[in-house]
Amino acid sequence: MFAVTILGNNSAVPAFDRHPTSQVVTLDGNNYLVDCGEGTQIQMINYKIRRSKISHVFISHLHGDHYFGLIGLISSFGLLNHQQELHVFGPHPLKEIIELQLKVADTKLPFALHLHTIREAGVLLDTENLKVTCFRTNHRIECYGFSFAEKKQPRKLDPEKAREMEIPAAFYDRLKDGEDYTRKDGTVIRNDEVTIPATPGRKYVYCADTKYDESLLPHIQDADLVYHETTYLDNLRERAELRFHSTTKQAATMALKGNAKRLLIGHFSSKYDTLEEFEAEAREVFPNTDLAREGVVYPL
């Protein structure tokens, strides 16, 4: 499974039972936390996110609604005797802030905490099935978006067909890598007779906080799912510009121009008590838009 679970969809100030920004990206049983506003650990309990499965945290920028919950999460991991290594990525001086707070409380963590400072766009994580890269967004302070690109999977073997063709099991891995099989008598069994193509790697792109900026389009390009902030409805375009945020139609335009398959919108201003208009406005430009609703899992 490749999916995104929304833990907080509000902008700066919590309101109307909406919480500051946080999401969990799930791929093949691993949880990657993206931003961690205040109360994220409580939202995790509310929505039964397995905290023990979190190995990496990505913080986009150091406005409080995106990271004030991190120190609490790390401290709780310590108290809960979490054992798995934890990698945290964020801009300077996140590392210093967390280290200071741990030191002051005389906290000894029972796991290895790796605090990585993001200094520029690039690859943050490269595993067997996933590549996470970051890119600069256009915000009031240094801010990064994150792209979660699933790696292309090997071809899938049809074991019945392979047995029928009397291909030895030892050759199965090579079949999955796309090789043909040549019998001792010289006859060739074409790979596509016994395998089916893998699904191509899917891509989730989190655009963090940003004003409308088409220089971000290459990162969004052809993504299966894009999260783009919509702090304001479209009549507040000027305010959005001034505060380095985006409106509904701006987010939708980015998804459209980037040829994304689906758009998720969030980071709603606390001035709005209902969200229906956000959905309606964005869909005028990009129909396949959904509101990022807290507690909801959005599969890719």
Add this chain to the structure above:
Amino acid sequence: MFAVTILGNNSAVPAFDRHPTSQVVTLDGNNYLVDCGEGTQIQMINYKIRRSKISHVFISHLHGDHYFGLIGLISSFGLLNHQQELHVFGPHPLKEIIELQLKVADTKLPFALHLHTIREAGVLLDTENLKVTCFRTNHRIECYGFSFAEKKQPRKLDPEKAREMEIPAAFYDRLKDGEDYTRKDGTVIRNDEVTIPATPGRKYVYCADTKYDESLLPHIQDADLVYHETTYLDNLRERAELRFHSTTKQAATMALKGNAKRLLIGHFSSKYDTLEEFEAEAREVFPNTDLAREGVVYPL
């Protein structure tokens, strides 16, 4: 009104819908916040605490469950265009932590924020109707309890009686201060003929995190309401000692020996999913004990 509202009654890790420590002390329309664990601002919304009435925050110590919500609260005050001055008291280096986080986010607050470093026991606040003092508790790191002592109110005038006795209104304030009135003909109207005694000043004492320590008794002495932590039930007395916390019966013994009128217990360990036993055990020693329940207002 003089009362305490509980916002969080759990120890370190949030669990079972219980939140980290925070309380609001209300006196004559002013709100004083005592400790501010993660999510306190959300609890304030849940329980309709008027954030605009908060002028002072007292942080007992720098374990995260007592202060991780402070930076979020201050930031939100800024975004909500709070105008009233805010005074925050806490041990070193709380001031440095808050200032660093505000600086990193490039936050400009629209109100005056005064960060006071508590360095020793003493008076923190002295107003017309309230004196707040702090005292050291016996915890793993530097930690302070807080005593909220209402000042003795002036005597209450019986205006009908005063009119009947033909005392000029200009003399009423002096009556309230306890003076007798002497008529021009030399006859004296005794003060207690036209006034009734004021209720003596009430006292609330918050003992923060602490192990059992009788040297705290002078601070508790004769208090109308004492909050004392009970992280553990009494069978875990050794663990409590080791971790600089207290048990039910230890808290109740403190209230008993300090001749307190009423005891409130809280800071329950996350290992307990129900709290009835806490109440029962403490009441064996000190019957007038109540659980600190979130959202409940305890009047003095």
